[in-house]
Amino acid sequence: MNRAPFITFEGIEGAGKTTLALWLAERLKEARIPHLFTYEPGGSEIGYALRPLLLNAPLEPATELFLFLADRAQHVARTIRPALEQGTWVLCDRYTDSTLAYQGYARGLDLHWLRILNQLATDGLEPDLTVLIDAPVEVALRRATQRNRFEAQDVAFHEAVRQGYLQESKRAPQRFLVLDGTQPLSVLQEQLITELQARWGLWQAGRRDR
Ligand code: Z5A
Numbered sequence: 001m002n003r004a005p006f007i008t009f010e011g012i013e014g015a016g017k018t019t020l021a022l023w024l025a026e027r028l029k030e031a032r033i034p035h036l037f038t039y040e041p042g043g044s045e046i047g048y049a050l051r052p053l054l055l056n057a058p059l060e061p062a063t064e065l066f067l068f069l070a071d072r073a074q075h076v077a078r079t080i081r082p083a084l085e086q087g088t089w090v091l092c093d094r095y096t097d098s099t100l101a102y103q104g105y106a107r108g109l110d111l112h113w114l115r116i117l118n119q120l121a122t123d124g125l126e127p128d129l130t131v132l133i134d135a136p137v138e139v140a141l142r143r144a145t146q147r148n149r150f151e152a153q154d155v156a157f158h159e160a161v162r163q164g165y166l167q168e169s170k171r172a173p174q175r176f177l178v179l180d181g182t183q184p185l186s187v188l189q190e191q192l193i194t195e196l197q198a199r200w201g202l203w204q205a206g207r208r209d210r
Pocket of ligand 1: 012013015016017020040041055068093094095096098100102103143144148150181182183
């Protein structure tokens with residue numbers, strides 16, 4: 001591979017994505033590995049400006065889809081791809097699988113079209129590893145810190161998102177690491193590090209940079 005690893009974090013709200021991604025960013029910092037933590041929606045300038053609208057305004061499914069995609073197109077072209085090409089690891093809190101899970105499986109937009117539009121928005125940039133933190137809806141929503149229109153959806157909506165993610169993980173098992181988000185954070189951290197060791201040989205036994 002000519003570029004640095006690209007790792008995305010996915011799951012329903014409150015699953016623990018941001019916590020685990022930021023923890024990994026700290027470990028990379030300690031190991032002096034160049035890295036960037038970023039997120040969607042809002043990783044690009046226009047996405048950041050649109051974020052309040054995306055999270056709170058009553059939008060048609062197609063409208064919200066195009067706004068998420070507009071953010072992603074800018075984010076990939078201006079931030080993610082240049083960083084990867086310079087050798088910087090990119091950790092991204094939500095990416096293309098969020099669109100499939102939320103706009104596709106939960107809102108009901110056509111998955112075939114969503115895959116094509118994701119491809120267009122990213123110019124084909126796929127994560128090397130997607131960490132899916134899976135947790136029952138009632139557990140995750142109890143933890144969720146944000147209050148927005150997604151969170152206000154009923155349990156069936158969040159269950160559809162959860163099942164959508166699990167479906168996607170089965171389509172690409174080599175890309176996904178599915179973690180049980182009901183486990184203590186320390187266990188999730190250990191499982192993530194084991195995966196990184198296996199894939200990229202980081203933090204080999206005996207080294208003390210964790
Ligand atoms: N969206 C979309 O529809 N389509 C798209 O294409 C994209 C996004 C990109 C904004 O996402 C919304 O945009 C999102 C989908 C939609 N729907 N919502 N809401 P967001 O990422 O900005 O918001 P979020 O997913 O709701 O973030 P969150 O609530 O912060 O969830 P999280 O990052 O998974 O959780 P966390 O902040 O890491 O953890 C929450 C709490 O749980 C915190 O107090 C932690 O200390 C605690 N925690 C974490 N892990 C554990 C474990 N293992 N045990 C116990 N406690 C834990």
